[in-house]
Amino acid sequence: MKHLDDEQLSLLALGEPAVTPAEADHLAFCSECSGTLAALERTVHAATIDPAEVELATPGPHNWAAIHQALGLSPDQAEDPLSRQASWGNSTTTTMEGAVPEPKSAPGTPLTPATPATAASTATPATPATPAAQPTPPTPLRRRVRDRRPGSAASRWVAMAAAAGIVLGAGAVWAAYNFLGQGPEAVPSPTPTASQAVTIAQAPLQPLESYTANGKALVERLPDGSRQLVVQLSDGQVSGFREVWVISPDLSKLVSLGVLDGEPGVFAIPEGLDLAEYPIVDVSNEPFDGNPGHSSDSIARGELAAEN
16 A cells, blocks of 8 residues: 555644545554654644743743853853842842831842841841852753644644744744843945946938838947847837847848837847948838847848047
């Protein structure tokens, strides 16, 4: 029997009955299909955990060390912010509702935690924070298993995707704000200046018999030394498509530069093409007959003259 397809395994991972009894027997004895299903079920289980039921572990100092190295931060930011916050928590007292502010101590006297008004008058000095020992590996998430609730596969996938996006986005913002701070003020990058083309020749395009379209053609040199022909031609009724040519003065030789289907049309001039030998710009009406040659039906034409 052939293996189960990915769609069936995905539906099974989502709790949908997607197999026949024969396919279920195959799944029970096929290590490849059962292994794929187990991996999909782990993914679904991890993606559908309720964030309220997840207890997050405090990252160890080695996590910040890895972040510091990956981002290339300055040496004065090498200290783990969480350990610094823990140190502040042991050395300062927060005044809250129902708590008595701590009196000022003489220099050199260790601070003691604030004592509630109803507590005994004696207070135990705060224990100094113990320096972190060797880095410990991250503690895995501790979670409680929820019962599966009914619902379509599509709705569960949508919920999973939305939850994952919210958790990842919130985590990134929290890490950036608490670990990195606001950072240096952003400086806008300079806007690149558009390349300026220089017109080196131009030709007015005059309509030929039975046509009324007119315009002009410009030869421009780009900063990299390449050339382009820019053709501007007014609209006119044609039976086929418009093609742009450069032609020799005696009309015996011609080179096609491409189809004029926009306004204006911009065509790259091949390197080595001497426009002194092909000074005439011609726009022709070409039928859809598959013939690459000139149709002898020109719409407009003009001769290039060099700019002074």
